[in-house]
Amino acid sequence: MAKTAIETLITLDNPVFKAYLFYNAILVAKMLSMSFLTARQRVAKGVFPNPEDIVLSPKSKIKVDEDVERVRRAHQNDLENITVYMVAAFGFVLTNPSPWLAINLFRAFTFARIAHTLVYAVVVVPQPARAIAFFVGTSVTIYMVAVSLKAFY
């Protein structure tokens, strides 16, 4: 890569950095929504993890429910994949990538992760829908890691 003063990279005048921050905000909102999706399933099914959670609704039970666990697995998959993407993408921004490529990678990752949740925990779609969404997102992160390793070695 051409050597570039980092002051021109970590600035809102850099459309790549600004897009990075924008899609981060979208992804944070998407991850927060998983808590509410879990809560909705818990209330709908009347299942909670702690004794103190059920005092106000005597029909509720402390047990494991498959529909709740499905949402929790989707949330866990977000934790495993989105946080590392955010770290990888921060490094990638500092490699001074092509704005067109970088912004479309942010978009592809974000759309893939939203699709992952939709087909996993909102409307269950047969495989390989979820596998494809997973691999699109992971491929973006792997690409960013590879570029970073080369740039920062």
Next chain:
Amino acid sequence: MAKTAIETLITLDNPVFKAYLFYNAILVAKMLSMSFLTARQRVAKGVFPNPEDIVLSPKSKIKVDEDVERVRRAHQNDLENITVYMVAAFGFVLTNPSPWLAINLFRAFTFARIAHTLVYAVVVVPQPARAIAFFVGTSVTIYMVAVSLKAFY
């Protein structure tokens, strides 16, 4: 927001950025303490997850214990909420917020998350104590995300 050179934001001369880093350090310490809280419960109850963990204490068992799981759920809730806050707050700092507002939001989030752990996993306090702590923290993150989406669009 008034357009501000980012050099005046990502610097320790900016009290907001400095406070962001300070409360991040507090929150990292708080999250690390969950591992020790889990370990303390495991030793106290003599329950471990792996066969290799129990060779030195023959009375221990490989099983799931409710008191251990409670601490682990509190730790998981930290992972789900604190890491996304840190990302959201980084973006929020770059929107050039009012220092008074920003620093008090960092404090509110940090106190809410410490309270969340105390009422969840140290001394179990009846609901809605934990729900309130959760919603204070989540509200801070949602506000930061909303301001970021507007600023970086």
Next chain:
Amino acid sequence: MAKTAIETLITLDNPVFKAYLFYNAILVAKMLSMSFLTARQRVAKGVFPNPEDIVLSPKSKIKVDEDVERVRRAHQNDLENITVYMVAAFGFVLTNPSPWLAINLFRAFTFARIAHTLVYAVVVVPQPARAIAFFVGTSVTIYMVAVSLKAFY
């Protein structure tokens, strides 16, 4: 610490910041590999968490398998420890540490976490191998947090 303009810290001319980004990329790659390690175990043992995952391999079952859970616990331990390290190390870079110390702390953490996975989920090594790997990594993070708290107070 000597007061230093942050422009000299958040730049690729700062060997500490560049090393931070390099070891971040290694750690992201390491964390991503856990998904593939889990998938390999699931396929080898024929166990999956969702009904839609087993339609293509009729011999597979939806059940919990100890070898899969072991890899998942190693992955969870990464989530609990590596993401907070990345946040702590970002703050630590901004305290203007000695390059020799900082770069060796990044290396120690990275090697400790790779060792942690190897002895936990690839070849099971008797304790205290895993405990040592855990404490080396956690000690690095705690040191960085302590330095940050002092610097940003």
